[in-house]
Structures are given as C-alpha cells and as structure tokens.
Amino acid sequence: MTGNPDVLRVAIVGCGGIARSHGRAYAADPRVELVAVHDVSPAAAQAFADEVGATAINSLADLAALDVQLVSVCTPPGTHTDTTVELLGLGVCVLLEKPPTVNLADMDRIAQAEAVAPGSVFVVFQHRHGSGAKRAHRLLADGSLGVPQVAVCETLWYRPDSYFDPEWRGNWVGEGGGPTLGHGIHQIDLLLHLLGEWSTVDAVAARVARPVEFEDVSTASVTFTSGAVASVTTSLLSPRETSRIRIDTTGGTLEVEHLYGYADADWSWYPLPDARTAAANGQDPGAGRRNADHDGSLQDVWTASAGEDVPSNHAAQIHDLVGDLLAGRPHPTTLASTRPTMEFVTALYASSLEGGTVARADLTPDRPFYRSLDGGLSAQRVSARLTRA
Ligand SMILES: NC(=O)c1ccc[n+]([C@@H]2O[C@H](COP(=O)([O-])OP(=O)(O)OC[C@H]3O[C@@H](n4cnc5c(N)ncnc54)[C@H](O)[C@@H]3O)[C@@H](O)[C@H]2O)c1
Secondary structure, three states, X not given: OOOOOOOEEEEEEOOOHHHHHHHHHHHOOOOEEXXXXXXXXXXXXXXXXXXXXXXXXXXXXXXXXXXXXXXXXXXXXXHHHHHHHXXXXXXXXXXXXXXXXXXXXXXXXXXXXXXXXXXXXXXXXXXXXXXXXXXXXXXXXOOOOOOXXXXXXXXXXEOOHHXXXXXXXXXXXXXXXXXXXXXXXXXXXXXXXXXOOEEEEEXXXXXXXXXXXXXXXXXXXXXXXXXXXXXXEEEOEEEEEEXXXXXXXXXXXXXEEEOOOOOHHHEEEEXXXXXXXXXXXXXXXXXXXXXXXXXXXXXXXXXXXXXXXXXXXXXXXXXXXXXXXXXXXOOOOEOHHHHHHHHHHHHHHHHHHHOOOEEHHHOOOOOHHHHOXXXXXXHHHHHHHHHOO
C-alpha cells in the first residue's frame, strides 16, 4: 500500500493493442504507480507485465489486496459490462475503453452498479481532451463562436477485407456493431459533445463491399434541439482516409481535420467578415478568411484563445483524469456523459434497419434496439436492409 495521497495506484485489464497506449500514458505520469495487469490469457498478461514493470494477476479479485484506485478496461467491447460491474463491486474507479458498451441495456446496467458503488466510471473519448476540442467546447458554449447552424461529421477510413479475418471481427456477436459503433463513434462523440442535445436521426447503413454481417458505410441526417442540423458519415471504404468535423455557425466556420488524433494546427476558424469591412475590401460578405484579423491588427476569438497545444490522445485524457482523481475534482467524461453518443448510434441502426425517423425519446427499454444494435432481427432481414435487396 502506498498511503501517499499524491500517487494514484492503477491497474490495466486486457493486455492487447490499446493497453499499450494506457501503459505508456501511465508510465509517463509521475503521479501514477501502475501496480498490476490482468488478461484472460496469462501469457499476454505476463508479457505486458514485463513491459510495464507491473505484476500480472490471475483474477480481478486479486486487485482487492493491492489498494488500487483506478483500473483501465482494455478488453473487447462485448466484455466491458461484466468486467466493469465486477470492478465497481471491488470499490475502484474504472476508465472504460470505447465503445463503453454494445447496447443501451448494458450501459444502464453499469450505471445501476455505479449508483451504489464508491467508485465512478469514465470512458475513453480522447478527442474531447485535446486543447482544440476544449477551446471549441468553451467558445461554443459561451457563444463566442456564434450559434451552430449546420455541421458535417466524417469518419472516412479504409479497412481491406483482410481486416475482418480475426473471428471476432465482422460479426454482431464479436463486435456488437459495425464501424458506426467501432470507428465513427470517436467523431460522433466529439460532434455531440460540441453541439449538445440531438433530437432525431434519419439514417442509411449499407453493406457495399466488405465480408461483414453489418454495415461498411453509414450516413445519417441529425437534428439538434437547438435547431441545428448535421450530416454524419462513417465509412471503411475510403482510400484517402480522414476524420473531419465542420461546424458552420452564425459567426464563422470551425473545422478540425485529422486522422486518429489532432493537434491545434489541425483546427481552423474562418470568421465571417462583417459586411462593412468586406464591402470596403471589395469582398463578398460571405467569403471568410482563415484565422483572419478583421482590421489587420486584432486577433479573432479563436486565435486569441490559443494556449498550450495538447494533442488528442490517451495521454491527454489520462493526464486530465489522474489530476481530477487526485484533486478530488469531478472528471467530465463520465459514463453518463457518453449516453447520448450511444443513443445516437442506437438510433442510427434503428432508423436504417427499420426505416424512418428515430427520436431520442423513442429509445425506450421495450424497443429491441435497446438490447442489441441489430434490433434482434433475423440475419436475412438485416442483410436485406443493408443491401436494399
Ligand atoms: N480509444 C481508442 O482510440 C481505441 C483504439 C483501439 C481500440 N480501442 C478499444 O479498446 C478495446 C480493446 O481493443 P484492442 O484493439 O486493444 O483489442 P485486442 O484484441 O488487441 O486486446 C484485447 C485483450 O483483452 C483480452 N481479454 C479478452 N477478454 C477478456 C476478459 N474478459 N478479461 C480480461 N482480458 C480479456 C484479450 O486476451 C486481449 O489480450 C476495445 O473496446 C476497442 O474498441 C480504443
């Protein structure tokens, strides 16, 4: 036991690919002691334990004797719920990888366990934690960037057929959902984080080319309670890969374009020139200028808000979380804060597989999509909807 209030004792469950990102972020933080790691594969656990200098433990129950305060859950999505509920029962906080669960029923099961546990659940959505998104969130919330009206959210990635070779990939049982749940969710979460409450979704999910049970591309039209509208596309068929969010407000255009993580330089703000300045310059009033100074000397509100450049990666979120836990502050990326994102993904599948508009209020526990993203439909029915056969 440490007894040192300035040091957070952590563990990692699931010792595969993304566990390395957690391990590196914890190792780089002097306020953290990485005590233990666990995997269903003892060999995987031991190899990772050797890499990070921690103890490989055989079961989650072994954590109880190690005075651990925070556990990263880096296991496949379908195992997140049972693992997290068990960890909450041990009294620890959990940092749960995305997607938090594979359906809303599981999410609510974790929330019920969290409500009676001493620990809390936080979800990895690292793109909320780069300096660009923090500035965007703050300046949109206080109105400095104007009122959002139109947005575009794109996750245009490429995965060849061979990507789906592992037996848990490409099927509902193994992944819980297609790329909308597994890949697009990062950009979708950031869009919803920036724009606030959504109200309706009209979607098309299609299986165009890949050997999978679910979609390989989806598009959705979304309305927000603010009156703003957005289009959201997620694809695994796009050779020039990009991740992009563009928000047109009454004051200008805010845009971020990156692939798997952004830095400040990936963000831009095109302020709308006021009509008089534009006319004096012989410009069309609608023609914005990248990070322009209206009078050649004043900085626009976006440029003026620049501070330390923090890229959006695991280190950024883990740095924030460790600081918040040690200081006894609330950490913003709670399980509850990510429910609108899971609701959006659920609505997208419900709209595309059943047809029609799905409202947030429709996602009640009596709907089959609440329990599984294929809505409990037969494979034949799902295929017919995805291929419009
Ligand atoms: N935030 C991101 O950018 C990001 C990127 C990649 C993956 N992920 C997420 O991280 C999670 C893991 O993905 P990955 O690519 O590391 O997978 P992976 O297959 O590389 O590793 C998963 C590990 O978990 C172990 N495991 C499986 N079931 C377990 C259980 N019940 N208890 C303990 N260990 C168990 C496996 O043996 C394996 O070692 C997924 O939820 C994925 O969506 C997030």
